[in-house]
Amino acid sequence: MxxxxxxxxxxxxxxxxxxxxxxxxxxxxxxxxxxxxxxxxxxxxxxxxxxxxxxxxxxxxxxxxxxxxxxxxxxxxxxxxxxxxxxxxxxxxxxxxxxxxxxxxxxxxxxxxxxxxxxxxxxxxxxxxxSALTENSVSATELEQALQQHQLVLYYQPQINMQTGDLHGVEALVRWQHPEYGLIYPNQFIGLAEQSSLIEPLTEEVIRLAVEQSRNWQAEGINISVSINVSAENITSLSLPEQLKKLTDKHAIDPNKITLEITENAVMGDLTSSLDVLNRLRMKGFALSIDDFGTGYSSLSHLYKMPFTELKIDQSFIMQMLEDSEAMVIVKICIMLGQMLGMKLVAEGVETQEVWDELQTLGCDIAQGYLMAKPMPADALVQWIRISK
Structure with a gap:
């Protein structure tokens, strides 16, 4: 056609x-x-x-x-x-x-x-x-069944230390292994989860899968950090810090190896509850990353108040920085801001060597993108690590 x-x-x-x-x-x-x-x-x-x-x-x-x-x-x-x-x-x-x-x-x-x-x-x-066909074909009932039947799977994208070239960690990215449509990407069901009040249990399932996989890697001698995306609903749940600490204790995972990624807009709601939860997560040893930085509506005062340890520059700026002078300015400001606040800096969407070189010159700490590797299943990541060595 x-x-x-x-x-x-x-x-x-x-x-x-x-x-x-x-x-x-x-x-x-x-x-x-x-x-x-x-x-x-x-x-x-x-x-x-x-x-x-x-x-x-x-x-x-x-x-x-x-x-x-x-x-x-x-x-x-x-x-x-x-x-x-x-x-x-x-x-x-x-x-x-x-x-x-x-x-x-x-x-x-x-x-x-x-x-x-x-x-x-x-x-x-x-x-x-x-994608549009699939998105219009799945329902909230199917997604709820997917959670109950453990149809969600995680793919992992490597994050590389830009100074040493070593593997710093991975970001856990959720996929839905649908019995009819095959592998469905998150942009086709996350919106549905948010609309149908399923985003909180979905995030809890992702956290469980990521922590269990960390334990499996640890048993194989692979000791890397894992970044997990957390919804706005989760970061206002006052029980989250204790639940997450119990889960990491159960699997003997050091909380320092878990980074929770929270978007700018997610912290714009109930600021008091967010500060409560985020501070207790930090005190229990978990790292906190502000994700998609530069695309949301948070003020600098929010960044100052929140106990973030990492700033993740949105890929829309990274991918355009060499062609768009305004995108370059935003990237430079993000890096300068993160450095002055003592935060690790992660660039997502690094797809060319030229972008890598420029980010390295600007002092970015960690890169993530197709230049290094696409997201992959856990077993494929193990092979990738062995080959990379």
Whole structure:
């Protein structure tokens, strides 16, 4: 089946030209000038939308909002002849609504640039269409059964010490081994867990699996730290520190080997309860990481108040830092801030040697990303460690 491409641009001649280019390289194209009519159509999930931000009747920002409200999962190519800052900000807005932005192009753009962008995204589009199908097919009842039947599994992504090149630790990343759909990625069920009040038991299951795996590795002589993502619900649960300490004691795991990753937005709720839980976790020896730093809405006062030991720079900045001067500034500020507060600095999304080299020069401590290794099952990680040595 041909890949579906929607073009939404009020300039009919321009839209027709883009449609012709896309059609010539194998896309099934639907060009529209009317945003309201487009939003009333039956839009194919997982398709690509070329979206002009500057339209008189309904602008592209409004279109993004309506698509999010309707839960229509599309890949976006944003186009604008307006201020570059607006285009950049619109990309951040789209990503905040959980859309993947494939490119942001400034009008007038060359036909070669547009064709190159389309050719580079075909594999991603196929994957997103399958993801959308799976996401719309699983239910809260199935997810609850998955928790009861222990269908969740963990993959582990190595984190590398940038000064020595040694393995520092791993991040535990959850997957759902679905009996019908196979391996389902977290972006396809975490939102469902949050909406159906299953995120707390899901996180507890992830913690249990990670601690048990740490014990197994320890028995094989592999002594590494494990980072675990913790939800907002968990960090306001006053019983979490005692429960986690009992679990690590049961499996003879040093709490210093467990890092709990908490997103910026997770600490924005009940600040008093969060401070209570986080301080008691630190006093019991667990490390604390502020995850996706720079993408949330916390203030510097929150960072000052919370007993974090690690700052994790979001991959959206790391992956763009060499091409986007603003992303580079944010990375530099994050590193400087972490260093001055005595925190370890982790860069996620390191995919090229050039990015590694720049981060190393800036003084980043730990790198995580496809340059070193993709997430892998526990047994594959053991083999990876042996080969790496």
């Amino acid at each position: 041909a890949l579906k491409l929607y073009i939404l641009d009020d300039d009919e001649q321009y839209a027709t030209l883009l449609a012709e280019v896309a059609s010539n390289i194998g896309w099934e194209v639907l060009a529209q000038q009317d945003p309201i009519a487009f939003l009333q159509d039956d839009i194919l999930q997982g398709s690509v939308l070329v979206l002009d931000l500057n339209m008189p009747e309904m602008d592209g920002i409004e279109v993004i909002r309506v698509l999010a409200e309707k839960k229509i999962n599309l890949l976006l190519i944003l186009v604008s002849g307006f201020d570059a800052r607006v285009l950049h900000s619109a990309q951040q807005l789209a990503e905040a609504h959980h859309f993947k932005v494939l490119a942001s192009l400034t009008k007038p753009m060359s036909i070669q640039e547009f064709a190159k962008t389309l050719n580079s995204i075909k594999p991603q589009t196929k994957q997103t269409q399958q």
